[in-house]
Amino acid sequence: MNRxxxxxxxxxxxxxxxxxxxSGGLAQSKIPQGATDIMKVLGTTxxxxxxxSEFEKDVIRYISPNLRSRHTGADFxxxxxxxxVITPSSLHFERHHGGVPNVNPADYRLVIHGMVxxxxxxxxxxxxxxxxxxxxxxxxxxxxxxNGYRNPxxxxxxxxxxxxxxxxxxxxGVPLSILLKEAGLKxxxxxxxxxxxxxxxxxxxxxLEKALDDVLVAYAQNGEAIRPEQGYxxxxxVPGWEGSIQVKWLRRIQVTDTPVMSxxxxxxxxxxxxxxxxxxxxxxxxPESIITYPSGLQQIxxxxxxxxxxxWSGHGRIxxxxxxxxxxxxxxxxxxxxxxxxxxxxRFKYNWVWDGRETVIMSRAWDEKGNTQPxxxxxxxxxxxxxxxxxxxxxxWRIGADGKVVNGDKTLAGAPARLGAVGRGGCGxxx
Ligand code: CO
Numbered sequence: 001m002n003r004x005x006x007x008x009x010x011x012x013x014x015x016x017x018x019x020x021x022x023s024g025g026l027a028q029s030k031i032p033q034g035a036t037d038i039m040k041v042l043g044t045t046x047x048x049x050x051x052x053s054e055f056e057k058d059v060i061r062y063i064s065p066n067l068r069s070r071h072t073g074a075d076f077x078x079x080x081x082x083x084x085v086i087t088p089s090s091l092h093f094e095r096h097h098g099g100v101p102n103v104n105p106a107d108y109r110l111v112i113h114g115m116v117x118x119x120x121x122x123x124x125x126x127x128x129x130x131x132x133x134x135x136x137x138x139x140x141x142x143x144x145x146x147n148g149y150r151n152p153x154x155x156x157x158x159x160x161x162x163x164x165x166x167x168x169x170x171x172x173g174v175p176l177s178i179l180l181k182e183a184g185l186k187x188x189x190x191x192x193x194x195x196x197x198x199x200x201x202x203x204x205x206x207x208l209e210k211a212l213d214d215v216l217v218a219y220a221q222n223g224e225a226i227r228p229e230q231g232y233x234x235x236x237x238v239p240g241w242e243g244s245i246q247v248k249w250l251r252r253i254q255v256t257d258t259p260v261m262s263x264x265x266x267x268x269x270x271x272x273x274x275x276x277x278x279x280x281x282x283x284x285x286x287p288e289s290i291i292t293y294p295s296g297l298q299q300i301x302x303x304x305x306x307x308x309x310x311x312w313s314g315h316g317r318i319x320x321x322x323x324x325x326x327x328x329x330x331x332x333x334x335x336x337x338x339x340x341x342x343x344x345x346x347r348f349k350y351n352w353v354w355d356g357r358e359t360v361i362m363s364r365a366w367d368e369k370g371n372t373q374p375x376x377x378x379x380x381x382x383x384x385x386x387x388x389x390x391x392x393x394x395x396x397w398r399i400g401a402d403g404k405v406v407n408g409d410k411t412l413a414g415a416p417a418r419l420g421a422v423g424r425g426g427c428g429x430x431x
Contacts, residue, residue: 061091062160071099072200074141076164079310080292085338085345086136087167089222094229095141095165097264098200101249105233110217114193114255117184124233127219130174135216135239136344138312140285141165142242142269145391148376151416153409159295162395162407163288166312168345169230171237173218176211176253185255193260194236197249204245205259205281206238214239217250239343240314241283242389244269272384285314286392287373289321289348289365295397298405302356307334312345313367320366321348327360327396327408328375334363342368354399360408362396376410385414 052059062076074095077087105124113119144165147154154161185208192211196202206215216237219226226232231248238246244264259265259281270280289311294300311321318340322331334348348363364373374382379393396408 059091061093062158062164072097074143074165076160077167078160079164079166079290080159080295080298082292085168085310085347086222087169089169089224089227089230092139092167092169092221092227092230093141093165095243096198096200096229097202098198100229101198102228103197103233103249108233110234110250111252112179112183112255113252115186115189115257116180116255117186118182120179120183122179124219127174127217127234130178132172132174133216134170134172134220136168136170136341137237137239138166138168138343138345139237139243139246140167140288140312140314142244142282142285142389145288145393145395146388148379148391148393148395148409149385149387151385151414152411153407155407157296157407157409159290159292162296163290163310165243166288166310166345168312169221170223171216171218172220172223173216173234173237176215176217176236177213179217179253180208180211180255183255188257189255191256191259193254193256193262194247194250195252195254196231196247197251200264202247202264203260203262204247204265205262206236206245208255210238210241210283238283240285240316242269242285242314245283269389271389272387274380274382274384276384282390285312286390287311287313287315287318287365287367287371288392289363289373290395291323291361291363291397294361294399294405296405296407300354300399300403300405302354302403304351304353307350307352307361309334309348309363310345311336311348311363311365312343313365313369313371314343315371316368317342318346318365319368321346322364322366323348323350324362324364325352325359328362328394331364356401356403358399358401360396360398362394362408364394376412380412385416 059078059081067073077091077093108124110122144163147157147161190208192206194204194206217234218237219234221230234250235248236246236250270278271282272278289309291307291309293308307323311318321334323334324331334350336346336348340346366372373392373394376393397405398408399405
């Protein structure tokens, strides 16, 4: 390579932010005493099932101390402590309505009945014989972001408690369309009524059109059996739609011509709008993003930092994510990794040198359909202050001159949001 080409490459790299001066950043630490003693003892043995390092035990889901019961409610994935885009199965957020059932796969059956030519009953082995697909999809609770309804904003908010009711997994299963074809749909069939095998007999209404499109009857998560708390042995995966319709511990699907209007889609998961109208069947999750570093309650120092975060949309691929370093006045494009996949989480990154001055940082995602995230004001022009679900306004983080990071959302004029009674444990998990 000649000198000219090398210089070209270097300047290209600099433009892309590939070469950064780590000014005032990295501490010159000493080697700790005894660090090499580990090499003088034999390590542990082979073992049948892996465990993470004992030094990683603080990377756990967040369970609100306000919950009245841990059988119904939610807990949050620790977003700011994770890397990449796959959520470890053990840290996938939870949302239950009647605890986690202990289903023995030998006794497991899935029944498809109602408006079909041939009612069918499948064992787990039957399902596993059928053509399978593996896809990476996010699952997001309809109540994700619910802390954004608080006014004034919660100053103890972390990235986990802001948006940790989203997780992203590789799901394997059989397309529901194959099972429905096998059963044979009768004339007039329009809806499916999936029911879970939990103590709440959790039941929803799923339009046939979506079921025939991309819904999976899934039995594996990240390469192994689905975790009990995510629906072992079989759950629905309904890509891009709110988590609450992705029925876990799936035991029965009734084919009908009308929705069932179950308790799980009338007492919950309906939306109150600013004009007083209430909508049911709001399934698609609008685009969202969250900066996970630096984020609430973290502490940073002057100098270089890679701003990192996650973005996703229930409408399709994320097209771009923008970062503001000046409280929303100007926006710059972040890089995305890996190449965005439809209905899957993508990671965004932006190289930044913090000059030590107080500022507010934010991110906003755009999807391939042109949807983006509203500001707080725009969001509440449409949605009622006392709604519980589908919050996707831009999350801001304020960085103080001391490097402390706190919730940067604004206090809005007007009546404060009314959240559910403390400990009710709705989808938001900690209201
Ligand atoms: Co909804």
